[in-house]
Amino acid sequence: xxxxxxxxxxxxxxxxYIQAFLAYLLWGVLPIVxxxxxxxxxxxxxxxxxxxxxxxxxxxxxxxxxAWKRLGTAMKTRRDHLLLIxxxxxxxxxxxxxxxxxxxNRVLEASLGYFINPVVxxxxxxxxxxxxxxxxxxxxxxxxxxxxxxxxVEYGRLPWISLTLAFSFAFYSLVKNKTGPSVDSLxxxxxxxxxxxxxxxxWLILASMGLLxxxxxxxxxxxxxxxxxxxxxxxxxxxxxxxxxFAAAAARLPLSTVGMFQxxxxxxxxxxxxxxxxxxxxxxxxxxxxxxWVAVIILIADVLRQIRxxxxxxxxxxxxxxxxxxxxxx
Numbered sequence: 367x368x369x370x371x372x373x374x375x376x377x378x379x380x381x382x383y384i385q386a387f388l389a390y391l392l393w394g395v396l397p398i399v400x401x402x403x404x405x406x407x408x409x410x411x412x413x414x415x416x417x418x419x420x421x422x423x424x425x426x427x428x429x430x431x432x433a434w435k436r437l438g439t440a441m442k443t444r445r446d447h448l449l450l451i452x453x454x455x456x457x458x459x460x461x462x463x464x465x466x467x468x469x470x471n472r473v474l475e476a477s478l479g480y481f482i483n484p485v486v487x488x489x490x491x492x493x494x495x496x497x498x499x500x501x502x503x504x505x506x507x508x509x510x511x512x513x514x515x516x517x518x519v520e521y522g523r524l525p526w527i528s529l530t531l532a533f534s535f536a537f538y539s540l541v542k543n544k545t546g547p548s549v550d551s552l553x554x555x556x557x558x559x560x561x562x563x564x565x566x567x568x569w570l571i572l573a574s575m576g577l578l579x580x581x582x583x584x585x586x587x588x589x590x591x592x593x594x595x596x597x598x599x600x601x602x603x604x605x606x607x608x609x610x611x612f613a614a615a616a617a618r619l620p621l622s623t624v625g626m627f628q629x630x631x632x633x634x635x636x637x638x639x640x641x642x643x644x645x646x647x648x649x650x651x652x653x654x655x656x657x658x659w660v661a662v663i664i665l666i667a668d669v670l671r672q673i674r675x676x677x678x679x680x681x682x683x684x685x686x687x688x689x690x691x692x693x694x695x696x
Contacts, residue, residue: 382618386627389611392604394634397476398642399604400468403594406586408469410573411601412462413566414586418602420559426552426606436553446545447557453545454558456538463530472527473639474647474655478517479531480632481658484665485510486536494540502668506661513657520650551613555606622673629662 403411427433440446467476485506491497499507517525542554549557574584587595616624636655639645647655 378618382615383623385611386615386619386624387630389608389615390627390630391634392608392611393631395638396464396604397468397473397635397638399600400465401643403590403598403601404469405589405594407573408462408465409569410586412458412465413569413573414598415461415465415601415605416458416559416562416566417570418599419555419605420563420602422599422602422606423552423556423559426610427556430552433553436550437556440549440553440557443548446549449541449545450549450554450557451561453538453541453554454562456534456541457558458562460531460534460538463527463534467527467531471643471645473635473643474645474651475525475527476531477632477635477639478525478655478658479528480535480635481629481655481662482510482514482528483532483535484628485661486532487539488665490536490540500668500672502664502671506664506668509657509661509664513654513661516650516657517654520648520654551609552606555609620673622669625669626666629666 400411406414427437440450463479464476467473488499488503489507492499514525514529517528545554570584573586587598590598612624615627640647
């Protein structure tokens with residue numbers, strides 16, 4: 367039987383590779399970004415991230431054809447609206463835990479969370495969606511479970527930062543999947559941050575008045591130098607830009623290919639944690655991390671095997687979506 371040939375590289379596909387790489391690379395450098403602004407209280411930084419992300423998304427959709435109409439549709443569709451509110455609560459837990467990890471010098475533990483996130487997603491698929499696992503997926507789950515046990519013994523506690531990051535993002539992905547292609551990523555993030563911006567703004571105002579025991583909020587600029595004050599909007603940009611790049615890449619590349627790029631972010635986070643923040647890695651932690659990396663390799667091998675056996679997996683999201691991909695360049 368004649369084997370299906372790989373699609374030749376095209377300018378569109380090549381731009382997709384670049385967009386996917388940049389999206390995950392930007393997610394990978396977040397520890398450096400947040401560490402730079404860590405003179406602020408972590409909760410203040412979280413609140414600013416929400417408010418600034420909303421500002422960036424509103425500017426972005428103002429520059430796109432039909433974006434306001436899509437936003438209005440998402441707000442009026444009760445099911446999608448409620449799902450996005452739930453998604454917003456899940457993602458803010460993820461954001462809060464990530465900022466906490468940077469503030470407490472636990473970037474390595476944060477990177478671990480994103481390494482095991484695909485495994486957690488698989489487990490949720492079994493428990494909630496009643497999916498059946500293939501042999502290699504079972505192997506990855508078992509190896510990851512052993513790694514968590516080893517790291518629990520090593521830390522003297524559950525690696526709760528890693529697990530919170532992994533489970534919050536896995537549930538977030540599950541909820542977002544329920545909205546389907548009827549709500550694009552940017553519209554979804556706009557609705558999510560719109561609701562989150564209300565308590566975030568209240569926090570910033572109360573903190574500015576000194577009612578929360580922090581000299582922060584809008585007054586956070588008193589703790590910043592000039593460069594920090596001027597560049598604070600970067601916190602919103604690094605939240606939205608990777609999402610836009612990811613959505614653009616997903617419309618140009620096979621889903622399986624985009625999935626391969628996801629490990630760039632935790633690899634970058636691990637490198638920053640170890641080489642830049644000089645976080646300690648004992649022998650037990652190395653063993654735990656190596657086992658997680660083995661699980662990741664098993665998952666990648668499983669994906670590649672499925673692609674070889676089923677060429678239909680090479681299709682792109684734009685070929686399967688129920689609507690045309692969003693034009694982010696208009």
